[in-house]
Amino acid sequence: MLIVTAAYDHPDAIKLNDQVQLEYVERYGDGDLTPLDPSQFAPPRGLYLIAYDSDGSPVATGGWRAQERNEEGYADGDAELKRMYVVPEARGRGLARRILAALEDSAREAGRTRMVLETGDQQPEAIALYLSSGYAPEVPKFGLYRGYDSSRCFAKPLHAPNAPSALPNG
Helix, strand or coil, X not given: CEEEECCCCCHHHHHHHHHHHHHHHHHHCCCCCCCCXXXXXXXXXXXXXXXXXXXXXXXXXXXXXXXXXXXXXXXXXXXXXXXXXECHHHCXXXXXXXXXXXXXXXXXXXXXXXXXXXXXXXXXXXXXXXXXXXXXXXXXXXXXXXXXXXXXXXXXXXXXXXXCCCCCCC
16 A cells, blocks of 8 residues: 555545545535635645555545634644545555544644544544544534534644653652
């Protein structure tokens, strides 16, 4: 498995984005209408990854984009996770977890202090991944769908590796 940095508008990214949008339609009746611009995923204010299998087929994606405090409920220093997706035939191999870890590392290195994401209640696999990866449900909610009952928001602090413990002495 090869995971590479790519532009959000790379042909393989577009192909997989189209597939995830079809999955959203199946699960929710509509695609994700969050406005995304390819420049939002350009380092150092973002990153987009594509995973390829051994025959060179794109099988997974994920990205993050920087957010600051705004009317949609984000906080200064946020890195928003977007377009995490694994094609059905490649699920169960740990790809999403590998991409998630790489995105967290990148956001941390870029000085982001918290990774946030918005998903929906019809994506139990995604919710399980995020909970098992240290994400906590976030209230108040943020993002385009924050007012929807089906929206689920999660956040995880991005501490520096080997950060000293915050436990008091003595």
